Amino acid sequence: MKIFYDPSAIGKFVFPKTFWETSNNKILLTFDDGPNPATTPLILKTLDELKLVALFFVVGENAKKYSSLLKEIISSGNEIGNHTFNHTVISKLNKKELRGQIISTNEAVEEAAGRQLKYFRPPKGRINFGLQKILSEFEMHDVMWNLLTYDYKNDLNIVKFALRNYLKPDSIVVMHDNIKNKEIIESSIRFAVETAENKGLKFGEPSECLK
Numbered sequence: 032m033k034i035f036y037d038p039s040a041i042g043k044f045v046f047p048k049t050f051w052e053t054s055n056n057k058i059l060l061t062f063d064d065g066p067n068p069a070t071t072p073l074i075l076k077t078l079d080e081l082k083l084v085a086l087f088f089v090v091g092e093n094a095k096k097y098s099s100l101l102k103e104i105i106s107s108g109n110e111i112g113n114h115t116f117n118h119t120v121i122s123k124l125n126k127k128e129l130r131g132q133i134i135s136t137n138e139a140v141e142e143a144a145g146r147q148l149k150y151f152r153p154p155k156g157r158i159n160f161g162l163q164k165i166l167s168e169f170e171m172h173d174v175m176w177n178l179l180t181y182d183y184k185n186d187l188n189i190v191k192f193a194l195r196n197y198l199k200p201d202s203i204v205v206m207h208d209n210i211k212n213k214e215i216i217e218s219s220i221r222f223a224v225e226t227a228e229n230k231g232l233k234f235g236e237p238s239e240c241l242k
């Protein structure tokens with residue numbers, strides 16, 4: 032069932048302004064939910080070894096708590112996005128609550144690492160119809176995906192199946208910077224690279240992939 036891995040066909044129809052795929056036919060890796068002491072250093076080390084940079088959608092309260100990891104993500108050349116302050120599902124928030132989630136996370140990252148955020152991803156991919164209007168106030172954009180790896184199930188075979196079958200030239204790949212998939216995250220990143228090589232695909236940097 033393709034849609035479970037790639038919701039972009041329906042998504043693009045309902046939210047055409049959202050990023051569902053990269054715009055330069057290169058693969059973008061994204062990591063949600065960090066920073067996290069259990070996984071962030073491991074992910075950074077693996078990316079560095081493979082000479083890749085990624086987009087990390089951080090949770091505001093984690094950014095505050097683990098500000099040195101947040102700074103490391105940035106100093107390694109990676110980009111940061113906003114994933115709400117406490118991983119709240121935003122579909123039922125009113126405008127004030129949603130604006131509060133976005134602002135408090137932007138402020139936490141700016142305070143900890145001096146970085147202004149341009150990208151937002153809603154937790155669990157649950158949309159709020161007021162989101163884009165609020166994001167536009169901050170000159171931010173929402174970034175969804177067209178390849179969910181299900182890495183949080185902590186089963187490398189599931190990730191391999193997803194990558195083998197659905198990795199494409201314009202994939203925005205979701206993985207997690209989260210203790211749930213600690214055992215498989217490094218192998219998952221390596222398998223993504225191996226699969227891309229086999230398919231003749233290239234990885235891109237966030238700023239060039241999201242234009």
Ligand SMILES: [Zn+2]
Pocket residue numbers: 063064114118154155
């Ligand atoms: Zn998340």
